[in-house]
Amino acid sequence: MAQADGRPQPGAGQPHVFKLVLLGSGSVGKSSLALRYVKNDFKSILPTVGCAFFTKVVELGATSLKFEIWDTAGQEKYHSVCHLYFRGANAALLVYDITSKDSFHKAQQWLKDLEREFLPGEVVVMLVGNKTDLSEEREVTFEEGKEFAESQSLLFMETSARLNHQVTEAFSAIARELLQRAERKEDQTRRGGARLALNQGPMGRAKCCAR
Ligand SMILES: Nc1nc2c(ncn2[C@@H]2O[C@H](COP(=O)(O)OP(=O)(O)OP(=O)(O)O)[C@@H](O)[C@H]2O)c(=O)[nH]1
Numbered sequence: 290m291a292q293a294d295g296r297p298q299p300g301a302g303q304p305h306v307f308k309l310v311l312l313g314s315g316s317v318g319k320s321s322l323a324l325r326y327v328k329n330d331f332k333s334i335l336p337t338v339g340c341a342f343f344t345k346v347v348e349l350g351a352t353s354l355k356f357e358i359w360d361t362a363g364q365e366k367y368h369s370v371c372h373l374y375f376r377g378a379n380a381a382l383l384v385y386d387i388t389s390k391d392s393f394h395k396a397q398q399w400l401k402d403l404e405r406e407f408l409p410g411e412v413v414v415m416l417v418g419n420k421t422d423l424s425e426e427r428e429v430t431f432e433e434g435k436e437f438a439e440s441q442s443l444l445f446m447e448t449s450a451r452l453n454h455q456v457t458e459a460f461s462a463i464a465r466e467l468l469q470r471a472e473r474k475e476d477q478t479r480r481g482g483a484r485l486a487l488n489q490g491p492m493g494r495a496k497c498c499a500r
Contacts, residue, residue, distance in 0.1 A: 313384035321450035
């Protein structure tokens, strides 16, 4: 049996594997969020070139899940290659910097790029306003972020990679949503299989095998 993206279904004790891409303009804190989440660290990082890759196994109740985190470069010069990293993504973290209105508008453009690559509902998208520790320089209000997210049916959270505020919570919310969707899909597949078995029951067989 395959996962939503065509990967084999995990066996017993094996975690579900989900690909998550971090998108957003340069310097909004994508790498810092990934570093904080995966290594609980915050340090000055050079701008990403191309893409960086992290993995993290998450335990959610009785289920475990493995995130493959693709941290894309936000600088304009890499924009044209970024869509290559979208392929096979199950989730996207659309990051902007709350002290930069421009980065908020760019996040909205990234969403359009995603919509060109995926069918509606195919990926779980969370809008993230990062750098809440710089609230005195805030250019995007919490309400603006929330309203935009709601208008596009996105998850929404504000974070600070520096202060480790809401970082794990943001990734966990995505993990929960991904698992719920995977469970719904498995349930549908099981019910589809059961219907098929019913159609192939004794009556059906009698018909097909009658001479
Ligand atoms: N104050 C504050 N600074 C942050 C936060 N997150 C990241 N930064 C700083 O913002 C700058 C850019 O962070 P990065 O994580 O490299 O940003 P990026 O989005 O990965 O940048 P690119 O690799 O160019 O796409 C760095 O100086 C970080 O230290 C935060 O939550 N608060």
